[in-house]
Amino acid sequence: MNNSLTVDKAWWRNAAEGIPRLITETPGPRSQQMHANTARYMKGLSSQVKLFPVCFEEGSGITLTDVDGNKYLDFSSGIYVTSLGHCHPKISEAVAYWAKKLMNAHDFTTPVKEKLMEKMAEILPGKLNAVQLYSDGTTAVEAAIRAARAISNKHEFISAYRDFHGKSMSAVSCAQMYRSETFSYGPTRAAGFYMVPRPDPYRPLWEKNDGSIDTDTYIKFYENFIKEGTVGNVAAFVLEPAQGWAGSIFPPDDFFPKLKALCEKHNILLYDDEVLAGMGRTGEWLTLNHWGVVPDIVTFGKSFGNGFPVTAMVVSEENGEALEKISASSSYGGNPMACAAALASIEVIEEEQLLENVRAVGSYFMRRMQQMKQDHPIIGDVKGKGFLLGIELVKDKKTKEPFPEAGVAVYQKAFKKGLAWIPAGHILRMSPPLIMDEKYAALGMDIIEDAITATEKQFGYR
Secondary structure, eight states, X not given: OOOOOOOOTTTTHHHHTTOSBOSSSSSOHHHHHHHHHHHTTOOSOOHHHHHSOOOEEEEEBTEEEETTSOEEEESSHHHHTOTTOBTOHHHHHHHHHHHHHOSOBTBOOOHHHHHHHHHHHHHSSTTEEEEEEESSHHHHHHHHHHHHHHHHSOOEEEEETTOOOOSSHHHHHTSOOOOSGGGTTSOSSOTTEEEEOOOOTTSOSOBOXXXXXXXXXXXXXXHHHHHHTSOSOXXXXXXXXXXXXXXXXXXXXXXXXXXXXXHHHTTOEEEEEETTTXXXXXXXXXXXXXXXXXXXXXXXXXXXXXXSOOEEEEEEGGGGGGGGGTTOOOSSTTOXXXXXXXXXXXXXHHHTTHHHHHHHHHHHHHHHHHHHHHHOTTEEXXXXXXXXXXXXXXXXXXXXXXXXXXXXXXXXXXXHTTEEOBOOTTEEEEOOOTTOOHHHHHHHHHHHHHHHHXXXXXXXXX
């Protein structure tokens, strides 16, 4: 195996020098033509593509280059995927090695799979060491739901409004997809899947007399719901540790410890879906680690292979035998290239001390956003941990009315200035590569702040 490549931590800096560097109007003419040609055949494009139809052809570290030669600063990581930088040399070489040696052996053991299993057991808390590997997040979520049923011998699930868990049937049943013409053809959840509110510190349903969020009332609501709203067969609570799709929303610090206690009291599993937030994005291997909570089931994805499609579903050692009951293997899951990408990604995080970098630069992000909140009339709230960040735009700070038109305007203005990032309605989402230093973090925030100022002028706030 060739996982021994040593890479200089500064490998990405040459490509980043001088970015953003724009030589045409963006999107450029070649981007527009290539997008138009592709869109003749490819339908259902995401909002980020529709709002800014650029065509990329190269990436290195924190830099993306489009077909017109324009170079962008990446604040997206391919939507939380290329978290260790585009085409990290160690990860690319590990995948290439196995692409030439052994591409697939179904679910047989390979040397690189053995090493990945040992490494995962090393980094995960408690006794989370019974693993299955898959090729996409939704499949891992479906497997986790089957595992929860097998472990508990129960069949119902409780999830939260505005969580997102994927696009297949059970995954969608655990997620709120806002009702629109897209979903007007019928129910969006299967039987036995229930939804409850979860605490949003900026928009709480229940507050204490001092104005702080009342987490205890949420937990009491859940307990009453378990007793009266279900048929008593709840297998698991299914939750993102922080809501990514909804706009980087983190719960109060006491929420997950209290939820874990509730689950233990009622013999319900806690399933932590870390497909988006895990693998270092918030400065911990698991975002749930911030609150000292060990889940019963966890799923990984997105940045797990830094762009190579590999995901994982993990349960505690005591429940590992239940995985024998769920037909857990898959055609592509755990192939040697996937295992090599995941193993190399974990090693990069360790070797380049990226958890420490995320915590340090993440502190800068929060200080900068807090100052921006004070300085800008349309910023109602800022949120985040590490490199999972959000800025909520409102029409009025007192009423907190969402301002989606401003969200679109800020997204497009910043992209035109050379920042590749993610739209999310009225909440701006940022997920920079974990290798980014404070210099480029500041550069990206300068572009965003300039776009917010221009948008405020556009809508008459300045």
